[in-house]
Amino acid sequence: MRKIIFNPQYDTKCFIDYKRRGGTILDTQFVGKQGLLSELELRAGLTIAQIPTIERKASYLVALEEYISDNQNSMFRKSVQVDSFGVADELLSWRDRLVFAGWNGSITGISEKLDELSAIESHFSTIGDEDRWQRVLVEYSTKPILSNTTIEVHSEKEHLNPIYRHLLDTLSTQGVQIDYFTPQISKPKITVVEFDDLYDAYRWGATMPKEYLMICQNRKAFNNILSSYSEPTISSTLNDSNPSIIQLFKLGLSLFMRPLNIYNLLSYLQVAVNPVPSALRSELKSLLVDEGGFGDQEKGWNAIITNYIASLDLDKRKRNEGRIEDFLSMLSLNEAEIDRKRVLEYAKKLGSWALQRKAIEVDSSINEQLSLLSTFCNAMTKLLTNSKQEKISQQELKMLILAIYAPSSFVGSEAQKGSFNSVNSIENIADSVPKAIWIDCNGSLPVECDYSFLSKQEAQKLKESRVLIWDTTAQLQAAMAGIEYALGQIDEEIILVSSQNHNGEQLSQHPIITKYRKDDVASNPVPNCKSEQKPVTPLPSPQEKYQFAGKVSPRVKESFSSLDMLIKYPLDYALKYLAGLYKRGVAQLGQLERTKGNVAHRVIENLAKECDNNAYQMLQSYADNSDKCVEVATNQVGVILLLEENRIDFENFKRNLKEAVFALCGIIETNNLDIVSLESKLATLMIDEVILDSRMDMLLKNKSGEYIVFDLKWSSGKKQYEQIQDNSALQLAVYQYLCERNLGKVAAVGFYILPKTQLYTAHRNFVNTERRITVIEPKEEFDLMLQAMDSYKTRYEELGSGLAIVGEQNIYSDYQLFKAEVR
Template structure:
């Protein structure tokens, strides 16, 4: 068997196989994991790998056991954060084991090494990791086991290999395997720039580059500009029919930006995607546990419901998400209505699927499905500090596992299989940990470890063509015609910090254990950079100057190349700017000429004040059964086109659901508390109302305003606890002084006025001493009373005028006013029995209602004729009916969601 070994070859490599262009039948290019797997299988040492989360949990138990008899160097850290401590100490142990450490070899070891030996010898036995398997393989080979590996080629010199792997290579050579270095590429023409670069790297002899295109250093302001430039260059190369492969080095393993540019030009995608633990289905495990703690965070539940594949049918998850965005809590009115809608739809689907099904059987099926889905929203059962019993945590893991298995249904979906593996690993880790209860911090750390490896994008695949990609310079172990080094910018060393003191290192070396210091790992990494350049027959370096908005540091290898690149005789041919492609039609670049043509500029659509409505939409506007609300009437009078789009066409603002901000939560909470604090009949004493409000508020918080219970909202919660009861107590005192009594809260009123049918829910309806009705509209506003005072004074209080007429449709208009909860002020027109603060008005509510009916009828008729008028666009008044009493406000577009459709210049 012929193997090529490189320490970075467990990912993509180039060439993909040993043996040159002819290849070989029994050969492979392998990294540490691949080589160890082949050797362990041949030696009969293979077996299932134990997930790291299980090993760390077991090691934490060993640290705890070793620390019971005497204090250890990890004792304080283990008490503070057991998981992080166990993970760190286990990583040190694995590095030592890989280098040849044994707890029984050291004589009179330093304190830390003695403590580590005590942990290693304590129970239980830690499951075998890669370092343990490496030592087993080395021991077995040294014991004379047959290996049957004919040739092992090394991409790096053996002295640059980590100590354990160097010992493995030596053992294989002793066992009869031929071990040699991979032959390095020698340039065909040493007179070329790439040849001069190779001579410089090998000997240090500096000969100025001439700019023949074999070495090019491309800089770009942004990665997007760099991707466009590289894709154009590759497209030109493709048209020229150049022979040989082009290898793209993508150091961060993410080729998505470059792939998009390649796809636009019909070129094959590289298909490199970094592993991520934040892919949709993987989040189900962490979110399930995040929802188990109290206080409940509704935003986490919203994230769960809005996943691409939620743990219930998508329509059901979206129904619950809408309720949660409206009232962020569990068990409130919106939440209950959402479950009623879900059950009704489930029952309908069940009966439709089998028309002959018994109603009792259908109800049982619906109940089973409902209960299974409700289990995912059974929240806040455990205190974060007290922790969660381990059996309960295992139940959560199994629920996630069963969901993933059921959803996969044998389809072998990589993402769902990863969820299954993570759930099983976490279950095993909880068993291995042996703790109950398990704290929230411990579980969070365990979940992070269980899904730490993540998964690449399952939909990202390399496409066939002459393009190849590697995610590390060390993955380019053989000759390549052209090498594009993407994102050739600075990065910190990947070498781990060397944690051992000189005394400890001396003791380890005396026992035959030589852990690799960081400088050796840095030398190996630098050798990978140099090898990538030496294996290239043409080198194209791509350097974006900005990285996520900040200036990118230069790559360490670029500092080595700088003296050569800086002395180029034909500098523009060696160093180029990507932005030239955006201003020049012909750009010479890396031995190619990129030709681009100018595009014809197209003006964006401009705002229009008058729109021709589709006939179907105009017909819907003629529906005589539609009922307007106070809000829809206000929209119609404010902007006729907005009314058409929102209330006739039924358009709503797009985007994902989100948890309301505190100000909106205060308003929702105040309205709900008012329903509990006020009862129909005489108004009680202000202190009684206050006490009712305090009691009701505590009960309503987790139902409709749960975010206020989170630790980060302590200030807002204190504000709500004080301000809402105070506001309602103040309102009760004002109404009591006026002799009013409560008739109803959140009362539905509906009436047909002939020209318009109106239906609205009114916050508070009261009766005065004369037995006449009055309306109080509750408002929570942070901006103060100015806007509402202006509406009353200018006769534009459309909502109040509508409510006023709805409660007394046949008699005189009822008095109405705004109660500003935050400011504790009751605003009404002068001479009104509600007027705690009298406001002089140019038009009373009764007259305002007459104007509303008149203007709304004329504007609705305009829509019925097929015309829509965007009131915020200049020139709209020319298309509106003449002599409208309620002319549009200049700020009509400030809070409108439809400005992208009408293209109003006022947007933003």
């Protein structure tokens, strides 16, 4: 005889004692509410294709809008005008909960609200799980279908949802044997362990013996801790997850909005499974990250796309040219309102691509994501097709995206050999187990069917109409009874672990702990319950030095940045430049302040090119066209400044930049300097055939033929001031060294601090009529470049002996003393 073991919570992985059950497990099926529904449908021949939830929501919105267009006095009309999809989502959830309890559109006269829900039913025909349950109830009430089957229920009958009770009673009258299994309730020792933070609880749990069954909800976070202790990980599901493929939906549609969000564009290009060819995406990503924008006309965005298409053979060009147009052309749009048909076409094509890719994909997790992506696109297509507007506002599109897109659950990883036996919830314990730890025993009791949208009068009238409304109090009692039922499956010990905080949020104490803690001993059914405070095993501390093997040879070429990293951060230098271990993964745009500096550099560079390096003409041109100059430079290297959240900051930046450019041109003109070039690259031999090269922001020359170097900085200037004062400004020392080796005598070097409109320098060779120049006296005089080369030699001696020091080192001044301390 076939046995079905049913508990509403058994849809997720259960703890089953396969050894004890032996061969009988072959004829036994453990099911939760979804599993039982599917089994009963299969036996009755009621199985149909399931409509994804998000598509049902879209269909219900269409039905709701049709109803309201015929009923302008609807109580829902004004709410739909504000948030149509949100209202449809909420009304559909009401409708489904009522249908599950036995309601249908023919039940009227309860209230105006429910009568309107009944009226919407004539416009809506897409069934969900709740409708499926009602179909099963009707089918099984008419004739016996199950044969040679026993259903063992792992719950007390009075604590089941009335729908399940009704179904089981119906099956019983049809001759199905229904057994309500009551375990031999044990009295395990219950220990309550408390921690300040949930991660402390996970660290403690990671070190416990594997004989305990681990009850854990946030399995991904617990696995991270297990991995840090080199312990095998448990199986996991990524709940409320946003894997990259399904994000193509909201990222791609967001590119129709203006101002363009460059973060979304970069993320869109970085999704590995993508309709845009990977080689093209790689080039476009590099452009955005390196430049901070779309670059110039010669080497920028459009040039990259044109050159890529031209590089393809004829067959590939035909396949890819249309796809590039379909999935990147929205970037050329600049309208405030969006063409509905263009968005509709994009959604159709993205959904179609997802299905085509799914047909050839072998990875099941990717297939799952592609299916969901197609579902999102179908929902958007349905809503946009139903719309009668030619244009939609950016806000409307944003609301549709947010309404349709939802995080989902995906299979994370399988359990590794030697890991804990584990379940998500204590109610998933189907067979007895000696010991268990509930590692995240926090939160409240769940309510399966929330009918709080009903008034007391509505609920009572529905009950009178034989709709099985399950009272909230009864649901909470059933939830507590389900936990106590599961506790009865634990023979020896259960440790309930409670934490106060998680990620800065306070956690509530679970009601089961409140019931069973020691200070409730007067009413405590388990007198041996006690509370403990457990220590946490700390993670190993980082090392101060690392020893490595292998021969280390100096690189052929160094720049200021690599030389500076070698001296200050030897381990980072060794990993990046010698071992080639770059930080891989998601490419990121620069920080806001750095982006401002890039835009300021590009504005000055563009002005100099336009005015043939004439400072006076640069000043005049910028005075007449500053907004246009900034717009061009921002699109080339600083698109993040155009984001709405940066609007006020950007306006302040433009005002500050105007003053900075005027002051810079004034310094150049007042001191009779000529601009030689911007972004000048020079190189020379440094030590033992090692080439030192760097690129200088602005190279100038005075009337005596001596050279001057300005390094442009968008910062407070505090760091640069201190570097000159301490004689540790290696960047300026490198620039002076390169100029002297390649060009001739250097009169001055300095940092031009753009926001302060000040030139910081240790040289006095300037006219300072407008007080734009700050001369800083170094505290001590020594040849910084010689010190740096000495430091370079010593660092390579250390690396050659296999030693790499961790942390920041400052060894420019008094270097010999430092060298002695290190050794």
